[in-house]
Amino acid sequence: MKAAVIVFPGSNCDRDLADAFERASGRRPAMVWHKETEIPAGTDIVGIPGGFSFGDYLRCGAIAARSPIARAIVDFARRGGMVIGICNGFQVLTETGLLPGALMRNAGLKFICRTEPLIVETTDSPFTRNYARGEEIRIPIAHHDGNYQVSEAELAALRDADRIAFTYAHNPNGSVGSIAGVLSENRRVLGMMPHPERRVDPAQGGTDGLRLFTSIVDALAPA
Amino acid sequence: MQEPKITDEIVAAHGLKPDEYQRILDLLGREPTFTELGIFSAMWNEHCSYKSSKKWLRTLPTEGPQVIQGPGENAGVVDIGDGQAVVFKMESHNHPSYIEPYQGAATGVGGILRDVFTMGARPIAAMDALSFGEPDHPRTPRLVHGVVEGIGGYGNCFGVPNVGGETRFHAAYNGNCLVNAFAAGLADTDKIFYSAASGVGMPVVYLGAKTGRDGVGGATMASAEFDETIEEKRPTVQVGDPFTEKRLLEACLELMETGAVISIQDMGAAGLTCSAVEMGDKGDLGIRLDLDRVPVREEGMTAYEMMLSESQERMLMVLNPEKEDVARQIFEKWDLDFAVVGETIAEDRFLVFHGNELKADLPLKALSGEAPEYDRPWVEPPAPAPLGEVPEVDPVDALRILLGSPNYAWKGWIWEQYDTSVMADTLRGPGLGAGLVRVHGTDKVLAFTADCTPRYVAANPVEGGRQAVAEAFRNLVAAGARPLATTDNLNFGNPEKPEIMGQFVGAIKGIGEACRALDMPIVSGNVSLYNETDGEPILPTPTIGAVGLVAHIDEVIGALPEDGQIALLVGETAGHLGQSALLAEVFNREEGDAPPVDLEAERRNGEFVLENRELVAAATDLSDGGLALAAFEMAEAAGIGVTIDADGSTAFLFGEDQGRYLLAAGFDQAEALMVRAAEAGVPIRAVGRFGGDTVRLGEAEAPLAELSDIYRNTFARLFGDP
Numbered sequence: 001m002k003a004a005v006i007v008f009p010g011s012n013c014d015r016d017l018a019d020a021f022e023r024a025s026g027r028r029p030a031m032v033w034h035k036e037t038e039i040p041a042g043t044d045i046v047g048i049p050g051g052f053s054f055g056d057y058l059r060c061g062a063i064a065a066r067s068p069i070a071r072a073i074v075d076f077a078r079r080g081g082m083v084i085g086i087c088n089g090f091q092v093l094t095e096t097g098l099l100p101g102a103l104m105r106n107a108g109l110k111f112i113c114r115t116e117p118l119i120v121e122t123t124d125s126p127f128t129r130n131y132a133r134g135e136e137i138r139i140p141i142a143h144h145d146g147n148y149q150v151s152e153a154e155l156a157a158l159r160d161a162d163r164i165a166f167t168y169a170h171n172p173n174g175s176v177g178s179i180a181g182v183l184s185e186n187r188r189v190l191g192m193m194p195h196p197e198r199r200v201d202p203a204q205g206g207t208d209g210l211r212l213f214t215s216i217v218d219a220l221a222p223a
Numbered sequence: 224m225q226e227p228k229i230t231d232e233i234v235a236a237h238g239l240k241p242d243e244y245q246r247i248l249d250l251l252g253r254e255p256t257f258t259e260l261g262i263f264s265a266m267w268n269e270h271c272s273y274k275s276s277k278k279w280l281r282t283l284p285t286e287g288p289q290v291i292q293g294p295g296e297n298a299g300v301v302d303i304g305d306g307q308a309v310v311f312k313m314e315s316h317n318h319p320s321y322i323e324p325y326q327g328a329a330t331g332v333g334g335i336l337r338d339v340f341t342m343g344a345r346p347i348a349a350m351d352a353l354s355f356g357e358p359d360h361p362r363t364p365r366l367v368h369g370v371v372e373g374i375g376g377y378g379n380c381f382g383v384p385n386v387g388g389e390t391r392f393h394a395a396y397n398g399n400c401l402v403n404a405f406a407a408g409l410a411d412t413d414k415i416f417y418s419a420a421s422g423v424g425m426p427v428v429y430l431g432a433k434t435g436r437d438g439v440g441g442a443t444m445a446s447a448e449f450d451e452t453i454e455e456k457r458p459t460v461q462v463g464d465p466f467t468e469k470r471l472l473e474a475c476l477e478l479m480e481t482g483a484v485i486s487i488q489d490m491g492a493a494g495l496t497c498s499a500v501e502m503g504d505k506g507d508l509g510i511r512l513d514l515d516r517v518p519v520r521e522e523g524m525t526a527y528e529m530m531l532s533e534s535q536e537r538m539l540m541v542l543n544p545e546k547e548d549v550a551r552q553i554f555e556k557w558d559l560d561f562a563v564v565g566e567t568i569a570e571d572r573f574l575v576f577h578g579n580e581l582k583a584d585l586p587l588k589a590l591s592g593e594a595p596e597y598d599r600p601w602v603e604p605p606a607p608a609p610l611g612e613v614p615e616v617d618p619v620d621a622l623r624i625l626l627g628s629p630n631y632a633w634k635g636w637i638w639e640q641y642d643t644s645v646m647a648d649t650l651r652g653p654g655l656g657a658g659l660v661r662v663h664g665t666d667k668v669l670a671f672t673a674d675c676t677p678r679y680v681a682a683n684p685v686e687g688g689r690q691a692v693a694e695a696f697r698n699l700v701a702a703g704a705r706p707l708a709t710t711d712n713l714n715f716g717n718p719e720k721p722e723i724m725g726q727f728v729g730a731i732k733g734i735g736e737a738c739r740a741l742d743m744p745i746v747s748g749n750v751s752l753y754n755e756t757d758g759e760p761i762l763p764t765p766t767i768g769a770v771g772l773v774a775h776i777d778e779v780i781g782a783l784p785e786d787g788q789i790a791l792l793v794g795e796t797a798g799h800l801g802q803s804a805l806l807a808e809v810f811n812r813e814e815g816d817a818p819p820v821d822l823e824a825e826r827r828n829g830e831f832v833l834e835n836r837e838l839v840a841a842a843t844d845l846s847d848g849g850l851a852l853a854a855f856e857m858a859e860a861a862g863i864g865v866t867i868d869a870d871g872s873t874a875f876l877f878g879e880d881q882g883r884y885l886l887a888a889g890f891d892q893a894e895a896l897m898v899r900a901a902e903a904g905v906p907i908r909a910v911g912r913f914g915g916d917t918v919r920l921g922e923a924e925a926p927l928a929e930l931s932d933i934y935r936n937t938f939a940r941l942f943g944d945p
Contacts, residue, residue, distance in 0.1 A: 009466070009469070009470050009473070009557060009558070010380065010466050010469050010470070012380075012381070012382025012469065012645055012646075013382070013645060013647075015646070016645070016646060016647040019647065020647075050645075051380075051382060052379075052380040052382075052465070052466055052469070054466065055380065055464070055465070055466025055467075056380070056466075057466070108944055110372070110640050111372075111375050111376075111379055111640045111641075111642075112639055112640070113379075113638075113639055113640070113641060113642045113643050113644065114635075114639050140644045142379070142642045142643075142644065142645065144379075195644070197647060198644045198645075198647045200647075201647075203650055203661060203776060204644075204647060204648075204649070204650070205650075
């Protein structure tokens with residue numbers, strides 16, 4: 001598996017995400033600077049990490065979605081490439097239009113960092129195949145703007161198409177339908193607010209996040 | 224532009240006393256220019272010159288085989304083996320935080336992070352020690368919300384995990400809150416960067432953000448008391464930009480890899496002035512600055528304003544001229560300013576040009592070397608009021624009162640607003656004693672704690688000083704870490720008052736004794752004086768930040784007991800209730816002496832815990848609230864009940880004797896611990912057991928859920944939903 005991790009000047013989970021990919025696949029991802037205009041040839045999956053890409057002084061992820069590399073990510077996804085965006089990466093994905101909806105300020109208006117129980121809503125995706133449907137997993141969240149909103153019609157469409165990947169067991173931020181992560185129509189783009197890369201080693205307090213990365217590795221393994 | 228003429232009023236407005244101004248006149252043999260006066264005021268204020276504290280700071284122990292760099296640089300550097308070092312410091316941002324809580328606290332975090340990465344270290348952990356006034360004081364809620372959001376806003380964006388700290392509330396802080404920010408970073412021992420310039424004719428380079436008018440005079444403001452004019456001081460508070468800081472971090476670390484950096488210094492208090500003088504002074508060189516080349520974000524700034532601006536996220540560097548191109552490219556990559564603004568010169572002069580005019584021509588070494596130093600008069604503080612009779616209490620009722628006080632309630636309301644797990648190496652975040660962070664890619668673990676009990680220091684400065692260090696020592700030991708070194712952040716009132724100076728002198732004596740006895744030298748620190756409003760001082764608050772090392776992750780001692788484990792009390796219990804949390808919170812009395820600290824027993828008991836860690840399932844130190852609060856906190860964190868039935872007396876349950884730990888251990892392990900303690904001459908006693916769903920203290924009991932509800936919701940009740 002060949003992964004590429006995007007680095008914006010304010011990314012601060014890029015190393016953690018690269019470590020998680022490496023732990024699952026045994027291969028160090030390429031780190032791709034935001035001023036690049038192409039995804040490295042042969043890339044299987046692009047990871048957009050958490051952080052504050054351009055300080056998030058405008059809407060979170062808005063400037064990143066207009067950076068040179070964002071265009072390359074959109075092309076890559078449209079050609080069927082796999083993309084995962086975590087936290088700020090999820091915000092970037094909604095800003096590019098690769099995923100529906102928007103991430104608003106948390107309902108309580110404060111930054112929240114704690115480990116939350118999530119429900120795995122679907123295993124029909126290359127990101128969640130190694131979980132069980134309905135399984136509860138514990139993954140940290142750390143965000144100020146994780147309140148996911150889509151219109152009622154879009155929500156119904158997401159549900160009908162089984163595109164909700166994860167929900168919160170106890171909605172911490174006001175997200176519609178308690179949504180923590182959603183899939184693209186072709187199921188190859190995932191955006192999620194929680195940080196699976198912070199739960200890949202028992203020393204971190206659990207390994208519930210590791211199976212997301214091994215799912216990706218398994219999905220990409222030659223059959 | 225014509226500079227104003229120096230008058231007595233202008234001198235006084237710069238915080239310079241008449242005799243200090245006379246010293247300037249004698250030194251120069253002429254009247255200073257307005258810019259020069261500003262430079263002197265920046266260098267000679269209390270904040271930058273340590274003029275009241277220097278004499279006493281020199282008495283602190285600062286050396287040890289583990290110390291690579293002690294006080295005097297941007298941060299202390301301590302060896303952690305394998306060619307790696309931990310770089311850390313704690314610094315206050317009290318005055319700005321009281322005036323403008325969000326930006327004051329945010330830039331406090333920014334400043335301390337910069338101190339760490341200036342030395343070549345990537346920050347890996349942050350902590351904050353906060354002191355606020357009474358919860359129902361009209362200013363307190365705004366300060367609590369603003370300070371916590373400011374710390375989070377900066378640290379979360381920068382991307383450093385917050386792993387601990389402390390928060391207290393007391394009427395003595397109604398007019399002056401304290402914000403003490405700690406940061407630690409990781410570096411290779413052969414890649415540490417210092418501030419001493421070297422080489423004549425070397426380019427002096429300005430890095431980072433542009434210079435504006437924010438923070439002009441900030442260091443002078445921070446060296447004065449507050450009165451009713453405080454709102455007028457808001458423009459002296461700096462504005463932080465953590466996104467720029469993050470880019471500055473990455474650019475500096477990248478730059479340091481290239482060999483381009485001869486020396487580097489962050490621009491903190493009194494920005495360009497302090498950083499340039501520091502680099503020249505340490506390198507025995509002069510500095511020439513051309514302010515026309517300084518990147519500015521405002522039109523028409525004067526030399527005076529540029530020299531005193533405290534705009535954030537800036538650095539000054541002496542560059543290896545052969546590497547100028549590569550250095551410039553790195554800063555362009557990160558979209559940061561890079562400008563050659565001067566050069567080192569052989570003469571001992573500080574030359575500042577602006578608009579082709581010489582605005583300052585000062586002897587550089589004298590700016591720091593000739594700064595006034597005072598041996599301020601001091602008196603022994605009065606003996607504390609004797610401890611009157613303390614009636615026996617229902618221990619569970621007393622515990623309810625403690626848990627309902629913001630001093631002892633669960634503080635997740637605060638730390639859940641901080642990113643505690645970014646960098647993915649946090650093994651233990653805030654709330655469970657010392658914070659634990661794995662050294663990335665290794666099995667080593669660093670432990671961090673920040674401690675002080677100001678009530679004790681006020682009652683007995685020497686004992687209180689000892690206690691702050693001893694508590695830090697215990698917090699590290701309880702996590703299985705060997706204490707390495709400390710940073711001290713000394714917050715006091717007006718040193719011109721002999722009784723305040725007496726507190727300072729006593730606390731330093733106690734801190735020094737404890738650091739020597741416990742082998743925890745001071746490697747960095749900061750002094751914040753004049754924490755007074757309308758003549759009312761804060762409680763003396765010498766915060767001790769300490770760092771320890773666990774050699775292997777498997778040697779970490781747990782924090783969470785399990786159902787059925789025995790509760791063992793290590794250390795001597797005499798039942799000391801003077802200045803206790805129980806006395807303050809339940810009876811509203813602050814009486815009696817601080818608990819005595821037996822440093823020999825501290826060390827012995829600490830060694831016992833470390834040597835027998837394989838038998839210990841979980842451990843915590845005993846401090847405020849004594850055995851009762853420690854047992855509750857430990858059990859509650861694990862979601863189980865606890866029974867302490869060895870003795871139901873108030874003094875036994877709530878006494879704050881020092882040198883003690885509460886351990887959880889299985890039956891066989893507990894037995895083995897008791898045998899080994901007897902052999903080692905360490906007092907130990909089985910005092911109860913963990914488990915069930917009730918909390919029982921002596922004969923009294925309550926459901927865990929009921930107490931937990933009080934404990935977890937006190938902050939929301941007082942300050943609203945987080």
